[in-house]
Amino acid sequence: MATEVVTPKAMVMADLKGKVDPDWCPGCGDYGVLAAVQKALVELQIPKHQVATISGIGCSSNFPGFIDTYGMHTLHGRSIPVATGFKMANHAMTVLVTGGDGDGFGIGCGHFVHAMRRNVDLLYIVMDNQIYGLTTGQTSPTSRLGMKTKSMPFGSIESPLNPVSLALSAGATYVARGFSGDQKHLTELIKRGIEHKGFSFIDVFSPCVTYNHDNTFQWFRPRVKRLEDNPEHDATDWVAAMEKSLVWGEEIFIGRFFERNDLPSLNEAEPVLKAGPLVQQDVRIPADVAKSFVDELM
Amino acid sequence: MRQSFSVGIGGAAGQGVATPGDIFAKIFSRRGLHLNAYNAYQSIIRGGHTFLTIRTGPDKIATIDGKIDLLIPLNQDTMDRHLGLLGVGAACLYNAETIKPGTPAEGVQMCPIPVSKLADISKNKVAQNTLAIGAGLSMMGVGFAALEEVLTEQFRRKGQAVIDENVSIARAGYDYASQNFKPFAWPLPMTENRYAVLSGNAAMAMGGAAAGVKFYCAYPMSPSTGVLHWMAEHARKAQIMVRQVEDEIGVINMAIGAAHAGVRSMCATSGGGFALMSEGLGLSAQAEIPVVVIDCQRAGPSTGVPTKTEQGDLWQMLGAAFGDYPRVIAAPLDIGDCFTLMAEMFNITDRFQCPGIVLCDLLLSEGRLSVDPEVLNFNPTIDRGELITSNGTADHEPYKRYKITESGVSPRVIPGVPGHTHTVSSDEHDEDGVLISDEYTNTTKRRAMMEKRMRKVQGIEASVPPPEIVGPANADVTLIGWGSTYAVIDEACELLREAGITANHLPIRWLVPLHGDAIVKLLKNAKKTIIVENNFSGQFARYLRSETSFVADGHIRKYDGEPLFPHHIVNAVKEQLAGNTTLSVPVHEINV
Numbered sequence: 001m002a003t004e005v006v007t008p009k010a011m012v013m014a015d016l017k018g019k020v021d022p023d024w025c026p027g028c029g030d031y032g033v034l035a036a037v038q039k040a041l042v043e044l045q046i047p048k049h050q051v052a053t054i055s056g057i058g059c060s061s062n063f064p065g066f067i068d069t070y071g072m073h074t075l076h077g078r079s080i081p082v083a084t085g086f087k088m089a090n091h092a093m094t095v096l097v098t099g100g101d102g103d104g105f106g107i108g109c110g111h112f113v114h115a116m117r118r119n120v121d122l123l124y125i126v127m128d129n130q131i132y133g134l135t136t137g138q139t140s141p142t143s144r145l146g147m148k149t150k151s152m153p154f155g156s157i158e159s160p161l162n163p164v165s166l167a168l169s170a171g172a173t174y175v176a177r178g179f180s181g182d183q184k185h186l187t188e189l190i191k192r193g194i195e196h197k198g199f200s201f202i203d204v205f206s207p208c209v210t211y212n213h214d215n216t217f218q219w220f221r222p223r224v225k226r227l228e229d230n231p232e233h234d235a236t237d238w239v240a241a242m243e244k245s246l247v248w249g250e251e252i253f254i255g256r257f258f259e260r261n262d263l264p265s266l267n268e269a270e271p272v273l274k275a276g277p278l279v280q281q282d283v284r285i286p287a288d289v290a291k292s293f294v295d296e297l298m
Numbered sequence: 299m300r301q302s303f304s305v306g307i308g309g310a311a312g313q314g315v316a317t318p319g320d321i322f323a324k325i326f327s328r329r330g331l332h333l334n335a336y337n338a339y340q341s342i343i344r345g346g347h348t349f350l351t352i353r354t355g356p357d358k359i360a361t362i363d364g365k366i367d368l369l370i371p372l373n374q375d376t377m378d379r380h381l382g383l384l385g386v387g388a389a390c391l392y393n394a395e396t397i398k399p400g401t402p403a404e405g406v407q408m409c410p411i412p413v414s415k416l417a418d419i420s421k422n423k424v425a426q427n428t429l430a431i432g433a434g435l436s437m438m439g440v441g442f443a444a445l446e447e448v449l450t451e452q453f454r455r456k457g458q459a460v461i462d463e464n465v466s467i468a469r470a471g472y473d474y475a476s477q478n479f480k481p482f483a484w485p486l487p488m489t490e491n492r493y494a495v496l497s498g499n500a501a502m503a504m505g506g507a508a509a510g511v512k513f514y515c516a517y518p519m520s521p522s523t524g525v526l527h528w529m530a531e532h533a534r535k536a537q538i539m540v541r542q543v544e545d546e547i548g549v550i551n552m553a554i555g556a557a558h559a560g561v562r563s564m565c566a567t568s569g570g571g572f573a574l575m576s577e578g579l580g581l582s583a584q585a586e587i588p589v590v591v592i593d594c595q596r597a598g599p600s601t602g603v604p605t606k607t608e609q610g611d612l613w614q615m616l617g618a619a620f621g622d623y624p625r626v627i628a629a630p631l632d633i634g635d636c637f638t639l640m641a642e643m644f645n646i647t648d649r650f651q652c653p654g655i656v657l658c659d660l661l662l663s664e665g666r667l668s669v670d671p672e673v674l675n676f677n678p679t680i681d682r683g684e685l686i687t688s689n690g691t692a693d694h695e696p697y698k699r700y701k702i703t704e705s706g707v708s709p710r711v712i713p714g715v716p717g718h719t720h721t722v723s724s725d726e727h728d729e730d731g732v733l734i735s736d737e738y739t740n741t742t743k744r745r746a747m748m749e750k751r752m753r754k755v756q757g758i759e760a761s762v763p764p765p766e767i768v769g770p771a772n773a774d775v776t777l778i779g780w781g782s783t784y785a786v787i788d789e790a791c792e793l794l795r796e797a798g799i800t801a802n803h804l805p806i807r808w809l810v811p812l813h814g815d816a817i818v819k820l821l822k823n824a825k826k827t828i829i830v831e832n833n834f835s836g837q838f839a840r841y842l843r844s845e846t847s848f849v850a851d852g853h854i855r856k857y858d859g860e861p862l863f864p865h866h867i868v869n870a871v872k873e874q875l876a877g878n879t880t881l882s883v884p885v886h887e888i889n890v
Contacts, residue, residue, distance in 0.1 A: 049714060068719050071720065073721060085556035085563070087555075114544040278556075285507055293536075
């Protein structure tokens with residue numbers, strides 16, 4: 001009997017449609033991010049069963065339900081450690097982490113910093129709307145000084161955190177900023193982030209059309225400037241990346257701020273993973289090794 | 299009465315208490331003797347007071363009892379605190395030049411060693427320790443060759459000169475004792491048996507490795523840190539990924555992530571760290587991802603007494619994480635059981651896709667015990683439950699991660715398999731993993747999913763054996779304990795029999811499921827029941843009562859940070875049989 005060679009059909013956008021449609025508010029910035037992620041996976045043709053999308057809690061963290069990959073909707077702020085454990089157990093899979101600014105920079109900030117220090121090979125996309133949406137509009141770690149919210153009705157008196165400069169200082173090996181209103185540009189950033197071996201971070205301006213009346217699409221649009229349009233920007237220059245990350249006002253940079261490829265990712269550095277993904281390794285300890293463990297105690 | 303001999307070595311932390319302890323332990327176990335060791339210490343790196351007790355003998359020795367036959371005080375403090383533990387036939391070996399002898403009880407031999415005459419103390423700071431080891435073994439009737447062998451191993455890495463120097467000092471102590479001190483009336487015997495000597499922490503780590511753990515992570519916290527240390531040291535040989543994580547919240551979530559990806563995953567902590575893990579435990583239950591957490595109890599609440607033992611976390615385990623969900627909790631009975639229990643726990647959590655808690659305590663975690671190497675079986679049954687690892691037929695039904703089944707168990711797929719993509723969730727979800735929280739009407743789905751998960755409870759109960767009474771039927775008294783009190787109660791029963799009181803013992807190993815009906819049946823005809831535990835409020839007694847309405851006749855509770863000794867139980871039982879009290883709180887002999 002002749003063997004029939006089946007050529008797998010190319011994956012198209014429709015293949016990545018989740019079991020349910022997003023329930024985000026009409027006009028929410030997160031739609032643009034979802035489409036950009038799906039587009040990036042289609043363009044890279046990574047089989048969807050080899051992708052895990054892991055999130056925390058919040059509007060944007062419902063993301064894994066809206067895309068057809070292996071998905072995990074975890075706890076508020078805990079997506080990064082869950083994703084780290086997942087990646088360590090099966091580093092053959094592409095692991096995407098998606099969430100919001102409250103989830104990632106508020107409750108999850110400690111995990112965020114340590115994942116970058118570890119250079120875990122994850123792509124972390126934060127849909128940053130500078131407000132808490134699902135809890136109906138309170139101040140977030142990236143809300144601007146003076147912004148009036150339900151939890152700070154007289155205006156925020158706490159400085160916003162700068163996710164890009166934080167990521168740079170914590171040692172992320174790929175740092176970028178995107179804008180939901182520039183989907184094509186964002187798709188390119190995501191593709192590069194997926195392909196980068198190490199921790200990739202993309203802070204995405206993803207306006208909340210319901211609760212944030214300051215940082216709207218209209219507010220961002222004239223301000224965002226692509227670093228890619230500036231031929232002088234050298235993404236291997238950490239100091240230049242840091243300087244550009246701090247520019248905030250009439251001009252705000254989006255694009256690939258920084259990338260280095262000379263550091264091994266955690267899974268590349270870990271000797272135990274040289275024998276292949278843990279999930280595929282034999283669960284039994286070889287008899288001679290087991291004997292040596294007991295002999296040590298005799 | 300079981301024949302035993304106890305050595306107590308005390309001094310300030312940093313004075314070198316551990317090394318003589320290791321040397322004695324090695325020599326005892328190589329003579330084929332059982333041993334149990336316990337270190338009472340403070341949360342301090344240098345200074346303070348630490349007191350190591352090693353009890354040995356040809357019969358099973360799984361407890362220490364507070365009685366010391368040979369005391370080696372390395373400083374005045376130890377002499378002052380512990381000389382009172384010595385009785386007729388005991389001896390105290392001390393540095394005659396730095397330590398003033400106290401007033402011993404009658405029949406105690408005081409053995410001053412002229413340290414600077416026997417060794418060059420300017421070159422060897424721990425000469426007094428080495429001299430005392432040599433002297434002690436001489437008095438025990440152990441030939442010098444055994445000590446020479448162990449010292450050679452101990453200092454191998456430091457080179458021949460260091461070995462020679464230590465051997466010669468030990469020899470000087472050995473010879474001095476044989477000329478100047480009276481040997482013990484009971485020379486240390488030898489048997490053909492050979493035991494492995496290990497801590498409960500090492501046993502749990504090894505048990506996890508044997509059960510197929512591929513991912514281990516932790517944040518250091520006494521007394522659980524030894525698990526991390528064993529894992530880290532042996533990770534490469536055992537092919538286990540070991541990670542130290544930023545905090546216990548990260549720990550449990552990382553372990554869950556690895557477990558979801560398909561490997562057996564484990565973590566360990568103590569009460570305070572476990573408190574941080576509670577939320578993650580709920581994720582494990584809701585997303586139905588098996589994970590095993592070891593809680594090594596220490597005295598709390600809050601940071602409590604970090605280096606002292608207690609059984610005070612039971613209610614935290616019973617109530618850990620909000621909501622209503624199936625969980626499994628078991629307490630190992632001794633250090634050998636710390637190993638054995640791990641594979642059993644993993645099989646159950648894998649089969650029922652729920653969190654499992656191993657409730658250990660400092661007594662076992664940091665104590666050491668001689669264990670038959672056969673117990674350390676690296677080839678246990680591994681049952682990973684209903685797991686989908688390949689696509690099977692391409693035209694299978696749409697995969698439902700949380701399929702409603704009679705057993706409550708839905709087949710789990712290892713991510714990476716084509717045709718089975720799905721989302722697992724900490725939010726309540728439908729059979730296919732879709733969140734139900736956004737739907738207009740979802741009470742039916744919530745109820746169905748809740749019932750599906752809770753149906754696992756029956757299966758869990760059926761797969762765990764009910765407890766059994768150890769010892770004679772119709773005993774005068776039945777002692778009920780859980781976890782680490784096992785060996786203490788066992789020895790107390792023997793001492794009671796010698797005193798003419800028949801006693802038996804109901805050890806509880808599985809706390810959830812409890813098998814309450816079986817317990818009540820066992821206890822229904824008991825003449826007198828007494829619950830023994832190492833906490834203030836009788837956490838197990840309250841739990842048993844809440845589950846079964848069973849109220850014990852009496853209680854023995856200790857909460858001073860030190861373990862129960864067999865004689866504490868014996869005295870309390872006599873007191874209670876005489877009708878003097880229904881609650882005994884044994885007083886520890888000494889402040890360590």
